[in-house]
Structure formats: structure tokens, C-alpha cells
Amino acid sequence: MELTSLSVAALQEKLRNREVSPPEVLRSLEARIAQVDPAIHGYLSRDFDAALKLAESADVSLPLGGVPIAIKDVINVNGEPCTAASRILQGYRSNYDATVIQKLKAAGAIPFGRCNLDEFAMGSSTENSAFGHTRNPWDTSRIPGGSSGGSAAVVAADEAFASLGSDTGGSIRQPASHCGCVGLKPTYGRVSRFGLIAFASSLDQIGPFTKTVRDSALLLNAISGRDPMDSTSLAEPVPDYTAQLGRDLKGVKLGMPREYFIEGIDPQVDAAVRAAIRHYESLGAEIVEISLPNTEHAVGVYYIIATAEASANLARFDGVRYGHRAEGAANLLDQYGRTREEGFGPEVKRRIILGTYVLSSGYYDAYYLRAQKVRTLIRRDFTAAFEKVDAIVAPTSPEVAFKVGDRNDDPLKMYLADIFTIAANLAGICGLTLPCGFASVDGQKLPIGLQLLGKPFEEASLLRIADAYERSTDWHRQRPPV
Amino acid sequence: MSAAFDVRYTAQLARLHLSEAEIAKFQAQLSQVLAYVEKLEKVDVSGVEPTAHANAVFNVFREDAARDWFTPEDALANAPRSANHLFIVPKVIE
Numbered sequence: 001m002e003l004t005s006l007s008v009a010a011l012q013e014k015l016r017n018r019e020v021s022p023p024e025v026l027r028s029l030e031a032r033i034a035q036v037d038p039a040i041h042g043y044l045s046r047d048f049d050a051a052l053k054l055a056e057s058a059d060v061s062l063p064l065g066g067v068p069i070a071i072k073d074v075i076n077v078n079g080e081p082c083t084a085a086s087r088i089l090q091g092y093r094s095n096y097d098a099t100v101i102q103k104l105k106a107a108g109a110i111p112f113g114r115c116n117l118d119e120f121a122m123g124s125s126t127e128n129s130a131f132g133h134t135r136n137p138w139d140t141s142r143i144p145g146g147s148s149g150g151s152a153a154v155v156a157a158d159e160a161f162a163s164l165g166s167d168t169g170g171s172i173r174q175p176a177s178h179c180g181c182v183g184l185k186p187t188y189g190r191v192s193r194f195g196l197i198a199f200a201s202s203l204d205q206i207g208p209f210t211k212t213v214r215d216s217a218l219l220l221n222a223i224s225g226r227d228p229m230d231s232t233s234l235a236e237p238v239p240d241y242t243a244q245l246g247r248d249l250k251g252v253k254l255g256m257p258r259e260y261f262i263e264g265i266d267p268q269v270d271a272a273v274r275a276a277i278r279h280y281e282s283l284g285a286e287i288v289e290i291s292l293p294n295t296e297h298a299v300g301v302y303y304i305i306a307t308a309e310a311s312a313n314l315a316r317f318d319g320v321r322y323g324h325r326a327e328g329a330a331n332l333l334d335q336y337g338r339t340r341e342e343g344f345g346p347e348v349k350r351r352i353i354l355g356t357y358v359l360s361s362g363y364y365d366a367y368y369l370r371a372q373k374v375r376t377l378i379r380r381d382f383t384a385a386f387e388k389v390d391a392i393v394a395p396t397s398p399e400v401a402f403k404v405g406d407r408n409d410d411p412l413k414m415y416l417a418d419i420f421t422i423a424a425n426l427a428g429i430c431g432l433t434l435p436c437g438f439a440s441v442d443g444q445k446l447p448i449g450l451q452l453l454g455k456p457f458e459e460a461s462l463l464r465i466a467d468a469y470e471r472s473t474d475w476h477r478q479r480p481p482v
Numbered sequence: 483m484s485a486a487f488d489v490r491y492t493a494q495l496a497r498l499h500l501s502e503a504e505i506a507k508f509q510a511q512l513s514q515v516l517a518y519v520e521k522l523e524k525v526d527v528s529g530v531e532p533t534a535h536a537n538a539v540f541n542v543f544r545e546d547a548a549r550d551w552f553t554p555e556d557a558l559a560n561a562p563r564s565a566n567h568l569f570i571v572p573k574v575i576e
Contacts, residue, residue, distance in 0.1 A: 095556045188536035202535045231542035232535065300519040311496060318497070320569055322560035332572045337499035349498060353489055354512055356496040363486075367519070372532030374525050379533055411511050412518055428536020456536075 004032040005158045005479060008067055008215040015060040015067075022055035022066030026112065029068055033113070033159045036482050041134050042144075042154035044073050045081055046113035054110045062108030064222055069104060070163035072151045073114040074121055075206065076195040077101050080111075084197050085129035086119045088317050088324045088343025098195020099230065100164060100206050100223045107222040115163055116150030119345045120314065121171055121199045123147050124417040125407065128347045133404055136179060137480035139444040142401040145175030148209070152179040155209045156447075157482050162219055163209045168199050169302050170396075170421025172207045173433040177396035177449025180435045182210045182466070182476070184220060187456045188428035189234040191220075192227030200309035201232075203302075203425040212476060213434060213467040217241035220459060236457045244464035249285040252465060255389035256287055259295035260420055265398040272437030272448040273395045276469065280393065283468055288389050292381040297374050298423040303415055304358050304371035305426070311355030317343060350411060375426050382427045386455045391465050395420055396433040396449035400441060420451060430454045434466050435475035447475075487516055 003025065006014070014020045030048055037043055051068060058066035071077055074084045076094035078101075083089045101111055118128035126134040126149025134149040136142040137157035144153040148165030152175035155163050165172045167185035176183025184207045191206045198204060208219035221242065226235040256277060261270065281287050319325035319339030326342050329335035344352070358367035385392060398419060407414045424431040436450035450469070454462035470476055489509045493500045500508070554567045563570040 092560050095552065095559055189539075228544055232537065232539060234537060234539070294525075297522060297525060300522050303515060304519055304522075315497075319562060320571055321557075323562070325562035329572055332574050333497065335572055336497040340497060341499035341501075344498070346504070349500065349504065350508055350512060352496050352498055353492050353508055354515060357487060357492045357512075357516075360492065360495060366523075369532055370522055370525075370527060371519075372534060373527035373530040374522055375533040376530050377525070377527070379536070412514050415515070426533075426536075 002158065003028045006161065007212045008064070008161050008210065008218055009212065011067060011161055012065070015065065022058040022060065022110070023052060025066060026051055026055045026068055026110070029112070029159065036157050036159055039135060039140055039482060040137055040153050040157050040159070041132050042116055042150040042157065042159060043070070044083060044085065044114045044116050044131055044150070047080060050079065051110050051112040058110060059108050064104065064218065065108030066110065067108070067161055068110045068112040070113040070115050070151060070154050070160035071101070071111050072117055072148050072163070072165045074117060074166060074197045075100060075164060077111050081114060082197065083131070084120045085117045085131055086343065086345065086348065087130045090324060092322055096195065099192035099227045101195065103223050109222065113154070113160065115148070115154060115165070118147035118149070119348050120197065120310070121147040121166055121168055122310070122347050122351055124170070124174060124414055126150060127404065127408065128345060130345050136401045137482040138180065138446055139401070141403055142446070143178070143404055145178035145401060147171040149175045151209045152176050152181055152183065155179070155181045155211060156480055158479065162215055164206055165209055166196055166204055166206050167425065168203045169306060169425050170418040172209065173396050173421045173431055173449070173451060174418060176209055177433045178401040178447060180447030180475070180478070180480070182213055182216045182434045183432065184208055184216045184459070185424060185431045186220065186224065186459060187430040189232055190236070190430070190457065190459065191223050192230040192233045194227055194229035198313040200306040201313065202309060203306060213463055213470045214242060214245055216432070217245060217463045239460050241460050241463055244460050245467045247464055247468070249280065249283045249465065249468050252285045253389040254280055254285050254287050254465070255290035255385055255392045257290050257292045257295070257385070257392055257394055259292050260394035265395060266400060266439065268439035269395050269397070269399060269448050272439070273450055276436040276450045277393055279473070280469065283472060290385045290388060290392070292385060292423065294374065294377045294381050295423060298378055298426060299415060299419055301371045301374045301378065301426060302422045303354065304367050305375065307351045307355030308359050308368050309355070311352045311359065314348070314352055347411070378423055379427045382429055391462055392453040394451045394453070396451040397421070400439045400446040400448060424453055429456055430459050430462055432462050432466055434470060437475060487513060
């Protein structure tokens, strides 16, 4: 087995047994990236020398000692670029570490490589990057999903052991599903957002992409917890997320929401998810049919709230303090307008316009306030469901990865790609996707993801339920042809 | 409501210049998105409180204490133009 195809846990064992050293691991990874990334383009940049320095002094006895971890290019790492895949941040260099990076470093991990994404995390295909598409390792004519498409693709293609991404409406779970990885969106407030470039502040969470459920737990252990630099992070206790792994599912109740098994879903996805649910039954879980009646409103609510928050967050890109500045402006207003025209790509502009409109005088109540009220109804759906069940099982995405270029001129169709992931962000609950099968399309195998949604701050229970499935299946062991 | 939607005016509010081609394209695309989100009009939200955040957290205070953070050089390191520890911007006051 190639070193780079190991899980984080397996790599750690080799590191701790001194079978391999952190610099050797990093060199193997660099060689693998040089070999496969030209076809994938999962990385926007990487600083091998800086990582090597950290590897040379890495303490392998630490929880993630000597393990390189790839970072979505929207999380600040001191001394490195952080472009958000936008021209407006081309040339920007971070001069501080995001809290998650401080925590990873404290756990001995080595941040290595900046992953491609949809510009400012806005998109579902990574085609909105200003610096080129990322390709799906299972079929390079297809998208890897998005917005964290680079973070998903590099883990799937064994050019990273694990990575961090961010999830605002499914940006971890949907690409993880399309690339065949484990992707976890923690509960809102579980992980500090300090140092994450803000898209929609009431929805954004950072989370891991990994090859196994155990690795997901290991990374969550490292990055969780209250942070004085993020007032929305909560002081809930951080358990050892690996502690419940290996347990059986006796007494566990899983809810199957009827609104997530609807017409229009890809029949191969539907079949794989239903088979996974039957598998859960055979493992001893009780399956309960439930209803989340406001599901159909989630996409509409999301595109009002997320764009409203984005239009406010992106006001900071004004060409004054950092990033691109238009040359030769007549006055300050002209400088703002032209800097933003030149710096932002089409999807970001669309969302700024939409967000500005729904917040504007005369429309605020009709759009924004109404969306916030429907958001309450969506939250209540989950609160009611979790009185009956421990977790919810559903498809992560209604489809498998689509072809590059398929949806470029149809934003609404692109927005509907997130139909099953968005509600978790609106409700603030945790969600996880793991591989549950493959669809066969044009002779290619394409991964299908099973989504588990859990109660707020019950990631440990979600990971336990995911782990029981993973231990008794081998979907996660299959590697793409790249 | 979407009938009143005007990309040109909204772009001005957002301090975002757009080309004529972009204005026409976004007007068509976003009118479609607005027509979709207007389905929310049919939801009964009478008596429902709005949710601004998943976790209602109010008044988070910390000690107002000095700590090490950016030096002026750090703060200006990514500035497009700067001099004398200041950002240079076009003249604002006539």
C-alpha cells in the first residue's frame, strides 16, 4: 500500500513506530501531488519548505503529530496566501493563524497546501474559482462538488491525508459525497470561525474531510471548542470523539424523512441510500419514518439569508486595506465600484446583488425577515424530529457529480444541488456524509454519499452511527482510478 | 415583488460597477431566483419569531485588556498603497 493512501490513524501508527518520519511523509505526499494534481487541480498553492520545517521538528506523540493537513483557501495560515479563489485577494498573504490552524499546530499537525474552492465558497461545483476548475478524481470530466471541491478531491485522490473545508449550505458534505470521502459539518458554534473568510456568518462552520470516520473524529477532537475570538463559539464540553467508535447500534433510532425521498432524485442514489438504511436495520438500529414538513422551503430561505449576510460581509473588499485596488479611479466611490467589478467573479456579483436587494429599504420585511421566520419553522421541524429519533438518515445530494460546464448559465438549477444539505445549516445542527455506494454512469463509477444529521453538539453520536456502517462495508476503501 | 427588482439600482447600493451585459444577464437570472424564493409568501408565519442565529447568544463580553496583535507594519502589509503608517486613498473631502 502506498504511504499516501493511508488514513490519518494508520499514518500515525507508522509515525509512532518510527517506520517513517514526518519529513519522509511530506516528501511522499509532495511526490504524489506532483504526479496527480495536474489532472485534478485540487491545490491552488503549497509551501513545501515551510511545511518541511514544521515536519522536521514535529512531535509524533501529539494527537496529530507529523500529519500534513490540506486547508481550504479561505482559512488563514500565517505567512501563506489566502485567496478565497478570488482575484480580489490575489497576492494577499495572511499574517495570522485562524484558530483552527493554531489548534491543528498545537496538536502537532502540519498545515500543507491550499485547496481550491468556488470563489468565496459560493457554489456547488468549484467551477466558480477564479483560478481554474478542480476535477473529480473518479471522472475528470466531472465536477468534484463544491464549494470545498479542492479539499474533497485531494483527499479522494490520496494527495492529502485529510483536509479542512467550510460548510455554509453543504459545502463540505456535497463535495465529500461526490468524491467518496467522509465530510463533517459540526454544529454551529462547535468550531471557531475566527480566521475563516466570512461568507454567511450565521451559517458557516469549518469541518474535516477524511478517508475514514475515525479520522474525522481525530480532526474534530483537535479543532473543537470555545474560542474567545469567536463570540458565537460555545463553551459546550469537548468529549473525545473517538470514545464511542466501535460500539454497536442497539437501541439507536434513525429517522427517515419522507421529504428527502422524493421524485427527481437519481434512482441509483435513491437505491443506494435505501440499501444503506436496510443495512442499518440489519445492524440493530430501529428505522422510524419521520417528516420535516418545511424542507421544501429550505433553498428559498437559504438564498435570502446567505446572500444577505454575504452582501454585508463582502462590503469589506473595498480596495483600501488589502486585496486588489482598481487603478486610476476618479474618486472614492469610483474606486469601490471598479475595484469590486474587477475583483469579483460573476457568481459573487450575483449574490451581492441579490443580498443587497433582499435587505434594501421596502423589501427587508418581505424577503429577509420572512426568511428568518421560515428558518424558525425549519429549526422546529428538527427539534420535533429529534424527540423521536437519535439521528436522521438521508441522501447527501439528490444526484451524483455532474459534468463540468453543465450548469454554468443556470444559477437556480445549481442552487437546487444543495437541497438536502442546506436545512442543517439553517437549523445549526451537525451533519456528516460517508460513502454508501457507487452509481454507474457512462461506464464510470461515481460515489454516492449517505447523510446523517444529528442533534446539536451530538457529533459523538453521529460519528458512532457512521462508524458502525463503515466498519461493516467497504465503500470507503475503494480508490478512484486517478 | 420581483417586478420591482432593478439590478442597476441595486448594484449602485452595493458599490459594485457592472457592465451592460452583466446587468442584462443578472436581471434575467436573478428575477428567476426571486420568483423561486417568493414561494415563501405562501408560508404561514403569523406569530413566528425570526431566527437570526442557530444559537441565541447575547452580550458576550471579554476583559478590555491590551494584548499583542498586529503591529502597524502587519496591518499595512497587504495594503494596495500606504505611506507613513497610513492607508492611501483617493481624496474624499473637497
